[in-house]
Each structure stands twice: as C-alpha cells, then as structure tokens.
Amino acid sequence: xxxxxxQIETMLPKWLILHWRLLLVLSVICGLLxxxxxxxxxxxxxxxxxxxEIADVPDKPVAIVFGAGLWxxxxxxxxxxxxxxxxxDLYKLGRVEKILMTGDNGTPEYNEVVAMQLYAIDQGVPANxxxxxxxxxSTYESCYRAREIFGIETAVLITQQYHLPRAVYICxxxxxxxxxxxxxxxxxxxxxxMRFYTRRELLAVVKAVVQVHILRPKPTFLGPxxxxx
Numbered sequence: 144x145x146x147x148x149x150q151i152e153t154m155l156p157k158w159l160i161l162h163w164r165l166l167l168v169l170s171v172i173c174g175l176l177x178x179x180x181x182x183x184x185x186x187x188x189x190x191x192x193x194x195x196e197i198a199d200v201p202d203k204p205v206a207i208v209f210g211a212g213l214w215x216x217x218x219x220x221x222x223x224x225x226x227x228x229x230x231x232d233l234y235k236l237g238r239v240e241k242i243l244m245t246g247d248n249g250t251p252e253y254n255e256v257v258a259m260q261l262y263a264i265d266q267g268v269p270a271n272x273x274x275x276x277x278x279x280x281s282t283y284e285s286c287y288r289a290r291e292i293f294g295i296e297t298a299v300l301i302t303q304q305y306h307l308p309r310a311v312y313i314c315x316x317x318x319x320x321x322x323x324x325x326x327x328x329x330x331x332x333x334x335x336x337m338r339f340y341t342r343r344e345l346l347a348v349v350k351a352v353v354q355v356h357i358l359r360p361k362p363t364f365l366g367p368x369x370x371x372x
Contacts, residue, residue: 193324200238202237219259225326242272289314294369298320
C-alpha cells in the first residue's frame with residue numbers, strides 16, 4: 144500500500160508537467176465562465192423578490208434609492224431620476240412611509256443625495272420623510288450602512304433592472320429583508336450604454352459574492368447610529 148502511494152506521488156507531478164497546457168486552458172475557461180454562472184445564480188435566487196410593475200410591489204416601511212450620477216449642473220442623470228421617481232410613486236401610493244437616498248458625497252462639490260432629496264421634494268415628498276446617506280459609495284456600502292447606521296430591517300430597493308438582482312442579493316446577505324422595484328433600462332437607454340453597464344455588472348457580481356461571503360469589509364465610513372424613524 145505504501146509503495147502504491149509513493150508511485151502516485153511520483154507520477155502526479157509528471158502528469159501535471161505533461162498536461163500543463165490542458166490545465167491552463169481549463170483554468171481560463173473556468174475563469175471566463177465564473178461571472179456568467181454567478182450572475183445566473185443571483186438572478187435565480189432573487190427572482191421572486193424583484194418586481195417590474197409598481198402595482199405588484201408589497202408595502203414596506205422604507206424605500207432605498209441608490210445613486211446613479213449627476214450632470215455637471217448638479218441635477219440627476221436620467222437613470223437616477225427614474226430611480227427617484229420610482230420611490231416617489233411608491234410613496235404617493237402609500238406603499239412606503241420613508242425614503243432613504245444613498246449616494247456619493249465624497250467631495251463638497253459632488254452631492255448626489257441632496258440632489259436626490261431636492262428632486263423628491265419638488266415632486267411633493269415631505270422633507271421629514273426623506274433620510275440621506277452621504278457615504279453610499281457603492282451598492283455594498285449602501286446596503287451595509289442601511290442596516291448598521293439607519294437600522295433598516297426590511298425595505299424595497301429601487302434601481303434599474305440590470306442592477307437590481309445584485310442589490311437585492313447584497314442587502315439580503317447583510318441582514319435586510321429586501322425586495323426590489325426595477326425601473327426600465329434596456330429599450331429606454333442607449334444600447335451601447337446598456338451593453339457597457341451589463342458587462343460591468345458581470346464583474347460587479349463576482350466582487351459582491353466575494354464581499355458578502357468572504358471579506359465582509361467595513362464601509363469607508365460608519366459613524367454613529369442614526370435610525371430611520
């Protein structure tokens with residue numbers, strides 16, 4: 144028996160040397176397939192938690208709106224405006240009581256969340272029902288801070304459909320019972336823009352899986368507990 148094990152140990156490195164090209168090809172294939180497999184998994188596992196029709200969205204105490212960029216004049220981009228409008232519509236239908244705007248305020252000159260707040264106020268949402276998360280620098284950080292800083296335990300997330308599976312997945316893994324309302328993307332925005340966002344999302348999903356299952360990094364900023372109510 145010992146001689147058998149010794150023979151295997153002797154042959155294994157030789158086999159690896161002889162078949163290194165095959166192993167390299169298999170490694171490359173696995174690396175290329177991983178983003179697609181993980182995206183398929185996250186799409187499937189969040190399927191029952193995502194809605195595209197506002198009439199189907201269940202009542203939740205809070206809507207979380209993710210930042211999506213500002214124009215040079217400080218107004219929301221069309222994608223961001225759609226997200227905010229989704230929250231406004233849910234609020235006016237009585238489906239949510241409060242709205243958390245989460246985005247990037249990394250410099251004094253760039254303030255996504257105040258622009259988001261002003262847009263909602265202009266549409267008739269009372270300022271008292273809007274809370275701002277100035278340090279939502281990524282989807283992961285927004286979800287992490289929503290739970291740890293604002294104490295949100297259940298919410299409806301509002302973002303474009305291509306981004307929604309990842310957002311719902313991250314928030315659920317970080318302790319928020321989250322569902323999502325997906326605003327239109329393909330067919331509304333330019334195809335070249337959507338191809339770019341979709342390709343980027345493939346890699347972002349891989350990063351998200353590593354973050355929530357392996358690394359669990361702290362956000363850039365945490366700070367004191369604020370509570371949502």
